[in-house]
Amino acid sequence: MTYAIGLSDVRQAAERIAGWAHRTPVFTCATLNRRAGKSLFFKCEQWQKVGAFKFRGACNAVRKLPPEQAARGVITHSSGNHAQALALAARMRGIAAHVVMPRTAPQVKRKAVEEYGARVVACEPTLAAREATTAQLQAETGAILIPPYNHPDVMAGQGTIALELLEQAPLVEAIIAPIGGGGLIAGVCVAAKGLNPRLRIFAAEPAGADDAARSKTAGKLLPQTNPQTIADGLLTSLGELTWPVVRDQVERVLTVSDEEIIDALRWMWERAKLLIEPSAAVAVAAALSSSFQALTDIQHVGIVLSGGNVDLERLPW
């Protein structure tokens, strides 16, 4: 079985983004270790550029473009961290970025993307409008589409997290990462299992957006419908490129309730003093869940803290 990317793609991505993306630190917290009954190694992507791991994938994709393509600029549709990531990666390369965003997106998100120098184009908040607007802009500008997760270069960029984590915390026997579209977990799988096939990879998913868990159970890609969770970075469906990796290389999808996510978020803020976003807390909640704690043969766990972009006006407690 071949996948969209292999370990060598991740290694090339690491070379490509070196000096542009941060090598984020790994933190530990004795209080959390006691609660989890395991040693947790937090890979702190909240301190990545734009405050989220998404910068790695966007940066890899943008820097990999041959000059003649890069000159045409890049385009995406997103109102989340990928939009900011692509905007900054494009600005760093000195090329244009266009971001299609539903006109209902919070003003603060639009402003953040514009501050990174991208052009924001508003569309109606429907899938059809988003695709039509994107297609029209692509036709007009010739810009290259860089989607948020279902793209080999994006997946390879996210996988660089695992290369760093395994250097920084070599004792790690398992890695937990949140799953939304699957770009992060797929990159982590390919990198980690490429380095050491015995590493065990777990995906952490909100119960209210559990397409990955249902897809794993069904053995086929099922779309996300009507997601309801505070982990607003994990609302999307898996992609055609990320799903095969998840299907074959993720040992289990651990689903957690919004209550567990909020509890984990508070522990991370109050005890570890790590300011992470709810989507990142999903992986922490999974590590604290009784079903993961029951895996007593796992003692050292890497946890990807995916980002730290929180709306301080709307905290979930």
Add this chain to the structure above:
Amino acid sequence: MTYAIGLSDVRQAAERIAGWAHRTPVFTCATLNRRAGKSLFFKCEQWQKVGAFKFRGACNAVRKLPPEQAARGVITHSSGNHAQALALAARMRGIAAHVVMPRTAPQVKRKAVEEYGARVVACEPTLAAREATTAQLQAETGAILIPPYNHPDVMAGQGTIALELLEQAPLVEAIIAPIGGGGLIAGVCVAAKGLNPRLRIFAAEPAGADDAARSKTAGKLLPQTNPQTIADGLLTSLGELTWPVVRDQVERVLTVSDEEIIDALRWMWERAKLLIEPSAAVAVAAALSSSFQALTDIQHVGIVLSGGNVDLERLPW
């Protein structure tokens, strides 16, 4: 002029607390640097044990006690970070700790101290009741009093922050630290100026609790009266042992409004993703103030982030 402590006391404190206290990391943030117009090096004591620098002083004081004194236990009156710090330092040495706390203190603070194994004794919320209760407990138990700042061993312990900071960020030309009772800033002065007399030390103080600024102007120790600020760790008056160091070695007290403190707090949370408490944000606010920015001969600034114990139910925005 001799002070309560010298550089050698701080060096001995550093040896004494090594392995018990954390050597905290130094962080930088490009966004904050741009706003400040200088390079800021954040010494991250929010990740110190108990979430605040106070553990250094308490740990030094407790570990320095000769065995026959230590056996009698330790006592303090505090409802803040020093109470937790002393409780943990005592537990680590296997001795008793007694904490006198006004009965009006938040339940969560009482509980935190008790979780570290200390005995909490409630008293009426008056200075007279606090002193009477403490004296009575001392008489009953023979416990050694470790006050929160006005004590040589506590001051020396806090000074270890500067030893580490100057190793971690050797370019630093100036250090800003918050000032309340003055234990932190006095320790930092003695350590930093002992190593390099040309280092410039600034104290950061809330305008609503500006006894240090008024004392500096008057040239004599003036007490704090009726303090009003969200920086609830900085309400106390300077002490007799800390004041002479502040008087002679602090270049200037930079006062900042609560509005500036909240603004700095939000920048640190939202941009730097560093979860600090309002009292720590006072030093950041001072670094961002126009009067400090006007000092164009200072380019590299160490900033002591004093702690990260925040009440998430009562955020100031």
